[in-house]
Amino acid sequence: MKQFSLTLYSLLLSVFLFAQVAPDKYWVKFTDKNNSPFSIDHPEAFLSQKAIDRRANQGIPIMQNDLPVNPDYIEAVAETGVIILNVSKWFNSVTIYTTNSSLLDEINALPFVFSIDKAGGDKSEKSSPKPFFANESYGKIPEAELMKAGNSGNSYDYGAAYNQIHMLNGDALHDMGFDGEGMTIAVLDAGFYNADDLSAFDYLWNNNKILGYRDFVSPHDPDIFGSATHGSMVLSTMGANLPGEMVGTAPQADYWLLRSEDGDSEYLIEELNWVSAAEFADSVGADIINSSLGYTTFDDPSMNHTYSDMDGNTTPITIGADLAVSKGMIVVNSAGNSGNGSWQYIGAPADGDSVFSIGAVNSNGDYASFSSTGPTADGRLKPNVVAQGQGSTIIDPWGGNVSSGSGTSFSSPITAGMVACLWQANPDKRNTEILQAIEQSGSLANNPNNLLGHGIPDYVMANSILTVIDYQEASNYDIEVYPVPFDNLFQVKTLSDEIILNIEVMDISGKTYLKMANLNDRNIKVEGLDELASGIYILKIETDHQYLTSKVIKN
16 A cells, blocks of 8 residues: 655646646646644644544544645635635645636746646537446346345345346355445445436335435536436445345445546546545545446547556556555445457556455456456456456346446446445454455455456355454465365465464364364374365464465365
8 A cells, every 4th residue: 555745746736737628627736834823733624534534543643645635726716716626635725717818827926836737628529438437338137047046145135136146155145244334435426317316226225324425526516416327326225125026235324425537528637636536535534435336548649648547657547546545444346348448458546556456257257348448558357356247236226226337337337335234344454464364265366367367256254254353364374275266175385494383274164173283293184074074164274474465266
């Protein structure tokens, strides 16, 4: 997780220059936060108590970039006659709207203005396809699918959503009592059409689990529930609660609905909207951001990103997303839907090194051909993990019926809901520890690739990994476990001078099946497992220097 100084922020932002951010919209950056009425010694003036507690729980200090933009600077810009759209404390900037370009000279003359990036183009221009909405499809689920047996766990009757939750062992985690209660998810999207009127969300509204909403696209004329439908479908995969029809992955979580994406056009300002929305999510105490959005090309080609920009350090939205993680949140983001297109790779901010990027599989767990792939431009593995994104169960926002949709826009929130449940179960863990455990529980944890990342996670296993205090993943160290999968026995061997002292075999619920103590050897045969049922188990290894875990599978 990155820790930037304000100087480095300014450097990264100043080198990312472009001709425009949107028609008649401009990005005004300030030089400093001098003479601010705010102080890092009094964060309660600009952060909620939940946001302060999140930092404290993870040992994250309040920093200068947490300070709001100097209100005198904002007022001075507004007094020129332009309209202030959004403010960014992390970027120390504002976005503005004006059709009078002469006002830009007045703003540029202000002593505390660092730069202005100018907009151009015509609002009547035809919009290009939305890069993350492209290849997404929606339709009605066949009646046979809705009626099939085995659609419930002990806690919830999931209806048609059973497969996408059961694939992740999410129903078992729900049955353990972890369904998102007390966790806050900020949903950054293009709009939430009818979300205030759909029966799938009645439970959220009636129980005050929709904490609020805000429009960063049209802050002076908000249109949260009358604009794009995409956010409503995304929200349904987490928050829907229609027993027997559809239940989401985090039905008891709290939600903020934040519109950052303009569904009618595609300009770089939407990345800046996203950062302002993420800052707001941070300030109100969100734990998790779900962003089923991503950016590669724009209506104005001069703004286009290239694959070389997907290096985790270049685009404004990726810098902002990594900053959000540095504040203790988890950012879950769609990998993208360009896997079988000319672009192919993940978009921004999925390229962020701190962003949890989610690819898509079908209902059988096989790679969905549209799912964007890695690596990043600097060679890092992406996506991080996958979930069902082909034939995902969603709510139709027009009629409120249970439907299906395909796209990483749905595998991302399915994952975000499960992340919330896992963090609820382990509230003292840092965001990075939560994500590492999810990756370690993945079906490809020992052999990740750039199609599926670490594979399909098992959230009960991830919970078991997190409850083994101070254990580290053995596959990252000089320990070999083989064969995997095994039939009746397996070997544990050190590839260094370390000595194995104790070994314990547990199932993913934490129940111990075998203990071997006082071994004092570098090569141990683990046997006596003939009666062990087929499945996934966790191996705890104590050496003379460290504690490790490894996943083992019995045929």
